[in-house]
Structures are given as C-alpha cells and as structure tokens.
Amino acid sequence: MQIDIPCNGLDRFRQALTDLGISGPDRMLLAISGGPDSLALLLLAHRACPGQVAAATVDHQLRRESAQEAEFVGGLCCNIDVPHSILRPAQPISGNIQSSARRARYALLDQAADDQTCTFIATAHHGDDQLETMLMRLARGSGVDGMAAIRAKNGRIVRPMLGFTKAELEEICAAAGVEPVRDPSNDNPEFDRVAMRQWIAQATHPFQFERTNRTASALADAADALSWMTAVLAAERTTQVDSAITCDANALPRELQRRLLLHCIAQLEPALHPKGEAVDRLLVELDAGKTAMIGNILCKGGTRWTLTPAPPRRDGGIK
Missing domain, CATH: 3.30.465 (Uridine Diphospho-n-acetylenolpyruvylglucosamine Reductase; domain 3)
Structure with missing residues (x-):
C-alpha cells in the first residue's frame, strides 16, 4: 500500500526525531488509537523509519466500538507491513476514568515496548494539545513542574508531533486517503480538556503553539534544574536514621x-x-x-x- 505524505511534513517529522535523539537503529512502539492524530503518527513514522516501528492499540473496553476500532488500526498496519498488537487491561477501568485509563495505557505500552524490543514509545500529542495543557494547568494554579506541560521526551516516552497542529495531522490523513475513527468522548465538554479545547476554538486569543512549545520547553529545563539541585541538597541537608x-x-x-x-x-x-x-x-x-x-x-x-x-x-x- 503506497502512502502519500506531504514532503514538508515528512522532513519536519524526521527533524523532530533527530532533535529527540532517535537514530536509525532505535525501534519505536507507536501508540495508535485510530484517531487522526495517531494515524498521522503511524503514517509519518512508517515512511520516516521503515522497518523500525511497531504499533499498539490499547482497547480500554470503555466503549462498545473500541474493539472494532482496534481491529481497524490492525488492518491498516497490516496493509503497510507494520507489526501491530491490541492491548487490553487485565482489570476493568474504574474510579477516575481518565486517570485510571492513562495509568493502565502506559503500563500496557511499556510492557509491549519491551516485548517488541523497542527503545522508545511514541505518542501523538501535538501542538494544540500542548496549548490546551498549559492553559488547563494555568487555570489550576500549577507550579513549574505542571506548567512544563507535555514534555517532548519523558524517559522512553517521546512525542515527535508537538511541532504539528491538529489541522496538519488531519491533512496528512486526508492526503493518504485514510479515514480516522472518531471518539465521541472527544466532544464531551464534561471533560476538562474538551471544555478547554472548545473555549480555545471559540475565543479570540493571541496564543500560538510554536511559542507555547518554547515556553513549555523552558519550564521543563527549569524543572529539571530544580530537581537536580534538590538531589544535591538532599544529600547535603537530610539525614535518615x-x-x-x-x-x-x-x-x-x-x-x-x-x-x-x-x-x-x-x-x-x-x-x-x-x-x-x-x-x-x-x-x-x-x-x-x-x-x-x-x-x-x-x-x-x-x-x-x-x-x-x-x-x-x-x-x-x-x-
């Protein structure tokens, strides 16, 4: 199956991988839900790193359609020769649904990355996500760590799509002739992120995702410096008996x-x-x-x- 990707987008994606320190031999596990963001990640990574990626879809089993959506992703991966696995939590998701699902998702992806001998796990967070996160954290009164928002690299988790907008990822899917699945929860304003997303879409504001990314990166550097200093001070100023x-x-x-x-x-x-x-x-x-x-x-x-x-x-x- 031939996938058409705009050249500019592919070059930017390759540069993002280089900036993240990901080289040719490094294998990546792609977290693919079937939505436009993650499908664009799949399409770009498949072209940029042929033979070096595997994909996984986490079926949280929270919606009736989720199993079918996971199978859809599996079929697309099969068409482009990308190994794919469907991951399901051993226990039902309960309590705070979003937080519990997130913990289960990353635990499953971490194990799958080990199974696939992948050095990195790539998620499809993009520039619009970064802006939403920073404004949500600001509204909650977060400190330096919280305002660092979505980090481009956090351990083995990498996010090479932060330099793309949601609209650009939609265009990549359209150019490839791929129709993403649509999760209705992404339009439910009862979720904080959806409410913030809708406010941003309706409001006249000066925020630009490129500047948001620079601010988040600067705050992440500051948080790392404070963590380093804390470790030094803890060794000098704390005693445990x-x-x-x-x-x-x-x-x-x-x-x-x-x-x-x-x-x-x-x-x-x-x-x-x-x-x-x-x-x-x-x-x-x-x-x-x-x-x-x-x-x-x-x-x-x-x-x-x-x-x-x-x-x-x-x-x-x-x-």
Missing part, C-alpha cells in the same frame, strides 16, 4: 524548601502525593516551629525539620 528524617532547609529559597519537603515525604511514604495547597500549608506550620500531619507522617518544625511515621492510635489505627 531508621524511619526518622531530619532536614535542614533553613535560609533556602521557598521552592527548594518545598521540594526538599516533598523529597522527605516520598522517602517515608512513597505512595503519598500531596497536592500543592497541602504542602504550602505544611510549610507555613513548619516555619512557625509547629507540629503537623500529612498523610501518616508526623512533621515537627523549627530550624531543622523532623519527619517520622505517626504513632499508632490507641485503637490500633494510624493518626
């Missing part, structure tokens, strides 16, 4: 104090991921020399902080 951690965060900038506190919390209770407001309140208490709780951790303030597991309650529970 058994299950007690002491930390000297005195005179440090507020953001580094905050990150050191999060580091100590993670050492004692890795599953605890406190929200920003809770961490800010705890910092105020510690600065005032008070004792406070977060999760199952007892935190004592002063010039040096002490964090320990909370003592058992008299009834055997955890305070």
Whole structure:
C-alpha cells in the first residue's frame, strides 16, 4: 500500500526525531488509537523509519466500538507491513476514568515496548494539545513542574508531533486517503480538556503553539534544574536514621524548601502525593516551629525539620 505524505511534513517529522535523539537503529512502539492524530503518527513514522516501528492499540473496553476500532488500526498496519498488537487491561477501568485509563495505557505500552524490543514509545500529542495543557494547568494554579506541560521526551516516552497542529495531522490523513475513527468522548465538554479545547476554538486569543512549545520547553529545563539541585541538597541537608528524617532547609529559597519537603515525604511514604495547597500549608506550620500531619507522617518544625511515621492510635489505627 503506497502512502502519500506531504514532503514538508515528512522532513519536519524526521527533524523532530533527530532533535529527540532517535537514530536509525532505535525501534519505536507507536501508540495508535485510530484517531487522526495517531494515524498521522503511524503514517509519518512508517515512511520516516521503515522497518523500525511497531504499533499498539490499547482497547480500554470503555466503549462498545473500541474493539472494532482496534481491529481497524490492525488492518491498516497490516496493509503497510507494520507489526501491530491490541492491548487490553487485565482489570476493568474504574474510579477516575481518565486517570485510571492513562495509568493502565502506559503500563500496557511499556510492557509491549519491551516485548517488541523497542527503545522508545511514541505518542501523538501535538501542538494544540500542548496549548490546551498549559492553559488547563494555568487555570489550576500549577507550579513549574505542571506548567512544563507535555514534555517532548519523558524517559522512553517521546512525542515527535508537538511541532504539528491538529489541522496538519488531519491533512496528512486526508492526503493518504485514510479515514480516522472518531471518539465521541472527544466532544464531551464534561471533560476538562474538551471544555478547554472548545473555549480555545471559540475565543479570540493571541496564543500560538510554536511559542507555547518554547515556553513549555523552558519550564521543563527549569524543572529539571530544580530537581537536580534538590538531589544535591538532599544529600547535603537530610539525614535518615531508621524511619526518622531530619532536614535542614533553613535560609533556602521557598521552592527548594518545598521540594526538599516533598523529597522527605516520598522517602517515608512513597505512595503519598500531596497536592500543592497541602504542602504550602505544611510549610507555613513548619516555619512557625509547629507540629503537623500529612498523610501518616508526623512533621515537627523549627530550624531543622523532623519527619517520622505517626504513632499508632490507641485503637490500633494510624493518626
């Protein structure tokens, strides 16, 4: 099957792979849902990296049509000689549907990449997604890490489509004569991202995805620098004896104090991921020399902080 791709788009895609440090021998697993974004990724990667890509479709089994859509992707991959697998969660998706589905999806893709001996997992996030994410994070009051938004590379996850718009990806599918599937949940304004997408489409605004990508990249660099500094300070200023951690965060900038506190919390209770407001309140208490709780951790303030597991309650529970 011959796939026609506009030359400019193919050149930009190849440059994006180079910028991500992906070379010829590196195999990529493509996360393909059947929508226009991921189908454009499949078409571009197939042309740019022949023989070096495999594809996987995650069927979350949340919609009646999902199995048929996964089979559709499998048929297209067969036509262009790209190995394809359909992945399904072992347990039904429950709780917060979007968050649970995302965790299940990346776990399945990670295992499939290992099975296919793929170095990288490529997703089809694009420039419009980046703008939506940054504005959503801004609306939520996110800090530096959150405002870094969608990273072009995060471990083995790569996103070579951030330099493309949604419209361009639709055009790539149309030029190839491929009709994408349409997920009705992408038009449901009950989801935060859909509501933001609809607002952007209706509003007159000055945002441009190229500038958004530059801002996100700069914030990602800043977040990496802060993480590096936190690791250095943790080695110098924290001490752990058994299950007690002491930390000297005195005179440090507020953001580094905050990150050191999060580091100590993670050492004692890795599953605890406190929200920003809770961490800010705890910092105020510690600065005032008070004792406070977060999760199952007892935190004592002063010039040096002490964090320990909370003592058992008299009834055997955890305070």
